[in-house]
Each structure stands twice: as structure tokens, then as C-alpha cells.
Amino acid sequence: MTTVLSPHIHELFAKRAQQVLPPIYNAARQGHSSLISFTFGFADPALFPREDIAAASAAVLATDADAALNYGMDFVELRDQIIAKLHSQGVFAHEDNVLISYGSSQLLALLPRVFVEPGDVVVIEGPSFMGAVRSFADAGARLIMVPTDDFGMNLDALETVLDELHTQQIRPKFIYTIPTFHNPTGTTMPLVQRKRLLALSATYDTLIVEDDPYGDLRFAGEALPTLTSLDHDDRVIYISSFSKILAPGLRMGWAYAHPAIIERLGMFKVEGSSGPFLTRVVANYCADGRLAQHIQKLTTHYHNKCQLMLDAIGREFPTEVRVIRPDGGFYVWCELPQGVDVANLLMRAEQRGSTFLPGTRCFANGQGNDAFRLAFSFLPSEQIVEGIAHIGAALREM
Numbered sequence: 001m002t003t004v005l006s007p008h009i010h011e012l013f014a015k016r017a018q019q020v021l022p023p024i025y026n027a028a029r030q031g032h033s034s035l036i037s038f039t040f041g042f043a044d045p046a047l048f049p050r051e052d053i054a055a056a057s058a059a060v061l062a063t064d065a066d067a068a069l070n071y072g073m074d075f076v077e078l079r080d081q082i083i084a085k086l087h088s089q090g091v092f093a094h095e096d097n098v099l100i101s102y103g104s105s106q107l108l109a110l111l112p113r114v115f116v117e118p119g120d121v122v123v124i125e126g127p128s129f130m131g132a133v134r135s136f137a138d139a140g141a142r143l144i145m146v147p148t149d150d151f152g153m154n155l156d157a158l159e160t161v162l163d164e165l166h167t168q169q170i171r172p173k174f175i176y177t178i179p180t181f182h183n184p185t186g187t188t189m190p191l192v193q194r195k196r197l198l199a200l201s202a203t204y205d206t207l208i209v210e211d212d213p214y215g216d217l218r219f220a221g222e223a224l225p226t227l228t229s230l231d232h233d234d235r236v237i238y239i240s241s242f243s244k245i246l247a248p249g250l251r252m253g254w255a256y257a258h259p260a261i262i263e264r265l266g267m268f269k270v271e272g273s274s275g276p277f278l279t280r281v282v283a284n285y286c287a288d289g290r291l292a293q294h295i296q297k298l299t300t301h302y303h304n305k306c307q308l309m310l311d312a313i314g315r316e317f318p319t320e321v322r323v324i325r326p327d328g329g330f331y332v333w334c335e336l337p338q339g340v341d342v343a344n345l346l347m348r349a350e351q352r353g354s355t356f357l358p359g360t361r362c363f364a365n366g367q368g369n370d371a372f373r374l375a376f377s378f379l380p381s382e383q384i385v386e387g388i389a390h391i392g393a394a395l396r397e398m
């Protein structure tokens with residue numbers, strides 16, 4: 001039985017815990033309702049390499065149980081594999097440039113611990129990944145949102161923002177961006193803009209946090225260098241994850257940055273190393289190029305699902321809905337014609353049996369009532385087709 005917490009105990013909460021807003025959505029509910037849900041960027045369970053992960057776990061326990069099941073230092077082999085992956089992306093990382101974490105979410109929580117005092121400015125895209133934005137906001141950051149267009153963050157708008165801040169003698173702590181297969185819009189920032197973004201961060205003397213969990217999942221267009229690989233000035237903090245390319249339940253991510261930044265992030269990581277057992281399992285799984293092969297398989301699979309969704313949208317949605325076609329990642333972003341409100345659409349779609357992420361959930365300030373995000377990653381093909389038909393019928397009715 002739940003009872004109301006006594007006000008005397010409530011007073012003991014830190015101010016930030018008294019003020020914190022409840023999560024605006026709860027990913028754990030995905031798959032636990034009867035609705036066909038396009039809401040969350042869950043991986044497709046059909047592609048989890050169950051047997052290989054079981055074999056990797058068994059091998060670790062058979063050969064290295066004493067270290068795997070005890071407290072311990074970061075597992076060097078996994079760090080070396082991450083360094084090799086960074087090298088393949090043109091980033092010449094050394095061991096002191098890399099920190100292993102419990103998912104990239106842990107890094108998104110550590111970053112404000114290292115950089116943000118209450119009231120400090122952090123620049124973000126609007127819309128953006130709310131997990132990150134919440135973490136910065138909870139640390140007391142003053143968030144400034146820069147609009148996006150088909151090429152990611154709109155850099156003219158960014159320049160205006162940075163210029164105004166400069167006039168007020170305010171130096172943002174960092175610019176948080178998802179330049180490749182953006183969450184939620186699916187857009188990718190072209191090379192010219194990437195270079196300009198780096199130049200702007202140098203001119204206004206701030207850092208960039210490049211969040212790149214989807215970069216490996218490209219199924220169309222030319223591969224592009226990461227901001228990190230173009231940076232020669234230690235301005236970029238790169239974070240990525242095994243969540244979308246292997247399995248989110250493993251909770252493994254990594255950061256690459258200047259050693260002094262990595263050291264600070266590590267100092268706030270109170271548990272010390274990340275999972276001696278799981279780091280060994282992931283390293284064992286990834287050995288011998290298996291991860292690269294798995295990524296190829298995932299990419300083909302997600303490409304097919306994305307195409308299936310776009311074809312269904314083409315049949316079912318009125319042409320007035322503007323749809324951004326992604327070159328990779330997990331998401332399709334849809335913009336509604338004037339006068340169509342996303343909350344109303346969501347209600348009608350749910351009455352028909354399907355749900356999605358309304359755009360309002362992707363902005364820090366209540367904008368986004370004219371857009372929504374569809375994740376094609378999680379659902380089986382039949383449900384993608386059925387769910388798009390529900391949303392299409394709701395749209396036509398409106």
C-alpha cells in the first residue's frame with residue numbers, strides 16, 4: 001500500500017529532488033500495452049545475438065571468472081577495441097582519451113557534473129533527445145534551443161545565439177548536438193555544416209558534445225566524418241554506445257575526449273570501473289570482427305523496416321504531412337500541416353490502436369505540437385504497416 005510521504009521527510013530531499021519533474025514518458029512501458037507503439041527507440045529484439053552473447057558470457061566465466069566477478073579496473077581489451085573503432089573513424093585515440101560507461105546515458109549525467117553550475121548556458125537543438133536535455137536541465141543549466149532544419153542544427157540561428165550570448169559576455173559551457181541520424185528528426189548534418197559548426201565553437205570558444213549512438217547504422221547516402229574526427233582543437237567530447245549496435249540491456253557506452261576531460265568525467269563516476277563482467281562479455285563478443293558483421297546485418301534490417309514504413313506512409317498519410325526520410329538510425333520525423341494539433345492526432349491514433357511520440361516530448365519548452373516521431377526500429381513489419389494505417393486514418397479524418 002502506498003502512503004503519502006510525511007512533509008517532514010519530504011523536506012529532507014535536496015532542492016533539486018523536490019523540484020524535479022516526473023519523467024515525461026516511461027520507456028519501460030514499451031511493449032506492455034495493447035497499443036502498437038512507435039514511441040521509443042528500442043532495438044529490434046529479433047536481431048539480438050542471443051547465442052553469441054550466451055557463448056561470450058560462458059567463455060568469460062570459464063576463463064576469467066575471478067576478475068570478471070570481482071571489483072576491478074576498466075577492462076583494457078574493451079577499451080582497446082573502442083580505440084580501434086575510433087581509429088577506423090579517423091580519430092587517433094589513446095587510452096587516456098577513452099572512458100567506458102554504463103550506456104551513454106551515464107555520460108550525459110556526468111557531463112553536467114563536470115561542466116554545469118546552476119544558471120550556466122548549454123546550447124541544444126530544438127527538438128532534441130530529451131534524456132540528455134533533462135539531465136542538463138536537472139543540473140540547473142539554462143538551456144538555449146536552436147532550431148533544426150533538414151541539415152540538422154540551423155547554423156545561422158546558432159551563430160545569432162552565440163553572438164547574442166557573447167554580447168552579454170556569456171560563454172556557453174557546450175553545444176549538445178546529434179549530427180548523424182538525429183534523434184528525433186533523423187537528419188544528418190552535411191560536411192560543410194560540420195566544419196562551420198566547429199569553426200563557430202572555436203570563434204565563440206566553447207565545447208561541442210557530439211552524441212553519436214546511431215552513426216554506424218547508415219543505410220543510404222555517403223559516410224561522413226564525425227565532428228570529432230574533424231576537430232584538431234580538442235573542442236569535441238564524443239559519446240557513443242553499444243545500445244543501438246548490439247543490445248541496450250548491456251548498458252555499455254563510451255566517451256572520447258581530451259585526457260583532462262576524461263579524467264574529470266571519471267572522477268565523478270563513483271562506482272569506478274564499468275561492469276567487470278559485462279565489459280568482458282562485450283569484448284569477447286566483439287573480438288574477431290563480429291561486431292562489424294553484426295552492424296552490417298542490422299543496417300540491412302533497419303533499412304528494410306524504414307523503407308516499409310516510408311512506403312506505408314506514402315500510401316496512408318495525406319500528402320500535406322511533411323516526412324523527413326532518414327539515411328540511417330531509428331526514426332522518421334513527420335510535420336503536420338497548419339491547424340492539425342498533434343495531441344488531437346495522438347488521441348485519435350490511440351483510439352484506433354497505435355501510438356507515437358508527439359513532438360512536444362522532444363522540446364524543452366512545449367513547442368512541437370505540429371510534429372511527431374515514429375521509431376521503425378522495434379516493431380515487427382506487420383505491425384509497422386498496421387500502425388501506419390491507424391495513424392493515416394486518424395490524419396485523414398482530421
Ligand SMILES: Cc1ncc(COP(=O)(O)O)c(C=O)c1O
Binds near residue numbers: 104183248
Ligand atoms: C541521441 C541519444 N543519446 C543517448 C541515448 C542513450 O543511449 P544509452 O542506451 O547508451 O544510454 C539515446 C537513446 O535512445 C539517444 O537516442
